[in-house]
Amino acid sequence: xxxxxxxxxxxxxxxxxxxxxxxxxxxxxxxxxxxxxxxxxxxxxxxxxxxxxxxxxxxxxxxxxxxxxxxxxxxxxxxxxxxxxxxxxxxxxxxxxxxxxxxxxxxxxxxxxxxxxxxxxxxxxxxxxxxxxxxxxxxxxxxxxxxxxxxxxxxxxxxxxxxxxxxxxxxxxxxxxxxxxxxxxxxxxxxxxxxxxxx
Amino acid sequence: xxxxxxxxxxxxxxxxxxxxxxxxxxxxxxxxxxxxxxxxxxxxxxxxxxxxxxxxxxxxxxxxxxxxxxxxxxxxxxxxxxxxxxxxxxxxxxxxxxxxxxxxxxxxxxxxxxxxxxxxxxxxxxxx
Numbered sequence: 001x002x003x004x005x006x007x008x009x010x011x012x013x014x015x016x017x018x019x020x021x022x023x024x025x026x027x028x029x030x031x032x033x034x035x036x037x038x039x040x041x042x043x044x045x046x047x048x049x050x051x052x053x054x055x056x057x058x059x060x061x062x063x064x065x066x067x068x069x070x071x072x073x074x075x076x077x078x079x080x081x082x083x084x085x086x087x088x089x090x091x092x093x094x095x096x097x098x099x100x101x102x103x104x105x106x107x108x109x110x111x112x113x114x115x116x117x118x119x120x121x122x123x124x125x126x127x128x129x130x131x132x133x134x135x136x137x138x139x140x141x142x143x144x145x146x147x148x149x150x151x152x153x154x155x156x157x158x159x160x161x162x163x164x165x166x167x168x169x170x171x172x173x174x175x176x177x178x179x180x181x182x183x184x185x186x187x188x189x190x191x192x193x194x195x196x197x198x199x
Numbered sequence: 200x201x202x203x204x205x206x207x208x209x210x211x212x213x214x215x216x217x218x219x220x221x222x223x224x225x226x227x228x229x230x231x232x233x234x235x236x237x238x239x240x241x242x243x244x245x246x247x248x249x250x251x252x253x254x255x256x257x258x259x260x261x262x263x264x265x266x267x268x269x270x271x272x273x274x275x276x277x278x279x280x281x282x283x284x285x286x287x288x289x290x291x292x293x294x295x296x297x298x299x300x301x302x303x304x305x306x307x308x309x310x311x312x313x314x315x316x317x318x319x320x321x322x323x324x325x326x327x
Contacts, residue, residue, distance in 0.1 A: 012244035012301040017270050020240035020305055021312065021320065040327075046278035048239075051223045051285055072223075072283070077274055082323030086316065089240050089272060109238065109305050111312070177327075185324050192317040 021088045023184065024106055026132070027116030028124025029095035032144045032174035034076045036116060037090045040180035041078020045092075049074050050102060073099050075106070080184075088184075093128070103131060112138035112187045116174060119143060119152045122160055129161055138194055140187045142172040166193070226259045226282065227289040234292040239284075242270040242303045243291060251299060259290055260299075267300060 025033045038045045052071045076092040091106050107113075113132050117125040125141070132139040143150075143157050152160075154169040163169065168186045172179045224231050237243070245251070245267035253261050262280050271279070277287040294300040306312075312320075 011246035011299060012270075012303070015244050015270055017242050017244070017303045019312070019316065020242065020272055021316075022240050022305070046275060048274045048277045049283045051283040075274075077278075079272075079275070080324070080327070082320055086319060086323065087272075088320060088324075089274065091239070091274075105239070109240075109307060181324050181327060185321055188317050188320050188324070192314055192321075195314060195317070 016084065018085050018087050021086070022106075022110045023088060023090050023187065024093055024110050024113040024137075025090055025116065026093040026113050026125075026128040026139075027095075027144075028118065028121060028128075031095075031116045031118045031121075031124060032146075033092040033095070033116055036114070036142075036144075036174040036180050036183070037076050037078040037092050039175055039177045040080060040184065041090060042081060043079050045076045045078045047074045047076055052099075073102060075102070090184075100131075107131075107135060107137055110137060112140075112191050114183050114187055115139050115141045116172075117141055117143050117157060117161070118146065119157065122157070125161070129163070133164075138187065138191045140168040140170065140183060140190055142170050142174070142183045144174050145171055166190075223283045223286050226257065227286055230289050231285070232289075234288040236304060237273045237288045237291050237302060238305055239274040240272050240305050242272055243267050243276060243300050244270045244303075245294070245300045246298070257290075259286075260294060263287070263290055263294065264299060270303070273302075 025036050027033055034045060050073050052073060073094050075094060078090045080088040080090070082088060093106055094102055113128070115125050115128045115132065129139070129141070141157065141161065141163065143152070143154060150171060154171055158169045168190050170183055170186055172183055174180065245264040248264065248268060251264060253264070256264070259280065259282065263276065266276055266279050273287065273291070274284070277284045280287065282290075291300060291302070295302060
């Protein structure tokens with residue numbers, strides 16, 4: 001690329017660059033991650049795709065003609081503008097286990113995560129909880145009460161997930177904007193409480 | 200395998216549901232090597248349009264420059280130009296080497312964010 005060699009164009013000169021914070025919305029498949037992103041985002045959730053190429057070395061494909069498989073993983077995300085200096089990006093994590101490695105990119109530099117749980121399929125959120133605990137990423141658990149039905153108390157969920165006592169567990173409705181905001185506020189306050197052990 | 204050409208010259212089976220007809224990495228000339236940097240929430244800004252000679256650029260490079268006239272996060276840029284993240288990163292790498300974009304990577308998590316920022320986020324969320 002040698003389209004511009006004369007004057008330095010000075011991209012970004014005088015442009016105001018906000019700080020972007022990344023929050024992950026995790027949980028099992030179909031638990032309401034995209035719904036939650038949509039209910040709190042100021043924009044209609046956007047989708048970004050990553051193309052995964054699996055090299056053929058792990059397979060016995062001898063043809064060599066089509067030596068790789070490509071899979072596309074879509075990640076939904078939304079944005080909340082706090083003020084001109086601050087933007088929060090919410091990324092829904094891919095639901096299927098085989099896309100685990102994408103999580104590392106998503107989790108890199110993330111402020112924290114909201115793990116959505118469905119009490120009918122509580123085990124679906126175990127991998128997410130495990131992942132964030134292992135990486136020491138702050139998270140809160142939102143128990144998504146589908147149809148407004150609360151089947152189990154937050155205490156029961158906490159106990160079933162064997163969470164550390166300081167991890168906030170909230171009942172929520174992923175469709176409800178206020179409820180989604182409450183989850184995010186709980187997360188950010190949780191992050192703040194971990195950051196300042198000595199006050 | 201020959202398909203019957205449709206009315207507009209496209210084979211009948213090739214409708215919108217088929218998705219992009221161009222393989223994703225064709226626009227990078229087959230380059231698939233991951234480009235470092237360009238975090239999902241890094242902001243990129245392109246040089247002002249009137250200072251860029253667009254003619255020698257690939258259409259995808261041009262589109263990126265147009266979208267990035269104002270600071271835009273990499274994830275959002277990829278969504279708006281409708282290309283896979285890995286592809287956009289390679290194209291951004293080209294533009295970066297040519298001095299046509301700058302990238303502002305987010306601060307590493309360890310140094311971010313201080314409590315004033317967290318408080319501002321909580322206040323901002325409450326005010327939404």
